[in-house]
Amino acid sequence: MKQSVCILGATGSIGQSTLKVLEKNSNKYSIFAVTAYSRMHDLVDICKKFLPKIAVVPEEKKDELYQLLKLNRLETIEILTDEDGLTTVASHNDVDVVMAAIVGAAGLIPTLAAVKAGKRVLLANKEALVMSGDIMMQEAKKNSALLLPVDSEHNAIFQCLPENYMSVENNNNEPKLGISRVLLTASGGPFLNTPLAELATVTPSQACKHPNWSMGQKVSIDSATLMNKGLELIEACHLFAISERFVTVVVHPQSIIHSMVQYIDGSTIAQMGNPDMCTPIAHALAWPKRIDAGVSALDLFVNNKLDFQAPDTKKFPALRLARESMQAGGLAPAILNAANEIAVDAFLKDKISFTNISNVVEETLNSLENAQANSLEVILDTDQCARNIAQTYVTKMGK
Ligand code: NAD
Ligand code: MG
Secondary structure: OOEEEEEEOOOOHHHHHHHHHHHHOOOOEEEEEEEOOOOHHHHHHHHHHHOOOEEEEOHHHHHHHHHHHHHOOOOOOEEEEHHHHHHHHHOOOOOOEEEEOOOOHHHHHHHHHHHHOOOEEEEOOHHHHHHHHHHHHHHHHHOOOEEEEOOHHHHHHHHHOOOOHHHOOOOOOOOOOOEEEEEEEEOOOOOOOOOHHHHOOOOHHHHHOOOOOOOOHHHHHHHHHOHHHHHHHHHHHHHOOOOHHHEEEEEOOOOOEEEEEEEOOOOEEEEEOOOOOHHHHHHHHHOOOOOOOOOOOOOOOOOOOOOOEOOOOOOOHHHHHHHHHHHHOOOHHHHHHHHHHHHHHHHHOOOOOOHHHHHHHHHHHHHOOOOOOOOHHHHHHHHHHHHHHHHHHHHHHOO
């Protein structure tokens, strides 16, 4: 029997890589549903090639999609809309695997719906876990969902952990099973060697030019500020039930080692590979088996230099803010994430400078009272509140 897959965010960078892996393994997987927020022509190309049963788009795109599908004699593909449509496909009885690849907070509700329905959930949408941490992990356990990391670092950590790691209880967030530390690698982004004094004037297009990975705009900017590593630090703490005290960020500019796990006997286990998201996607799709990802094997005679350094949190305060938010716990990570989404959007629209992205986040964190993140409603309310406050700082700071 083929596994039936739903791709949330099919037109994005992770969505496209997922489609590549699925195409290579079409004897094992079929595509039940795809979703997109914009770019209806791209979505129709996907529909032509993969013939899903359902496509989900915003209500205002429904007519455009219908006309395009009709033009291609694909009007039998059902169109659903908005958040209801997303949660319907993410939790659909006919779906085995959900790729959570919507960017930002918009992915939270549908990803949580997949988790609550007990699916195999391939998690790319790190913002969803950063916002809802404990709730998402508890729902996964309660509903026997298999939450597998697609983020390359977390997928690497998962591959370096003992096989039974996820099933062993850990209530105190101390390392278990002989593990002493997790080493989360970071490329350092496009401004690793840019002097601090020049950061205020960098442009969105410079910030989007990642040295090793080709990604969506938001995660590219997050990589440039190192907020991506901050969000990933929080993601790692939740996924692997480990305190941030045991997670060290290591800058490794070549992105060949995707992260490491250290053990009490002095061993450090690393997962390596060419920087291509098809590898972690294929791993999470097939785990515990392996499938062909279409990625060439690593050539260590070509990639023969691996460098490491500590991150500069003076130059990249976003990483410090994320660590402090994780230490504070409660709603702080959700506030951090919401403010960051607003600030990144403002930077992309040329409304604030690059260095003001983390200033907006810091001011927003300082403006809001922290509290327990004990319900989804509280998290969503706080997300909205943090967005409003961040927006006022965007206006105040300007460029
Ligand atoms: P992207 O911008 O390329 O694609 C985002 C997808 O989400 C698109 O299909 C878009 O239509 C959809 N979308 C956007 N806004 C939406 C909304 N409001 N409602 C519903 N759908 C919406 O992003 P990406 O680079 O593919 O990243 C997706 C997620 O994966 C992010 O959370 C990112 O941090 C994570 N991630 C990406 C990479 C990478 O290499 N691109 C690596 C690791 C993790
Ligand atoms: Mg990553």
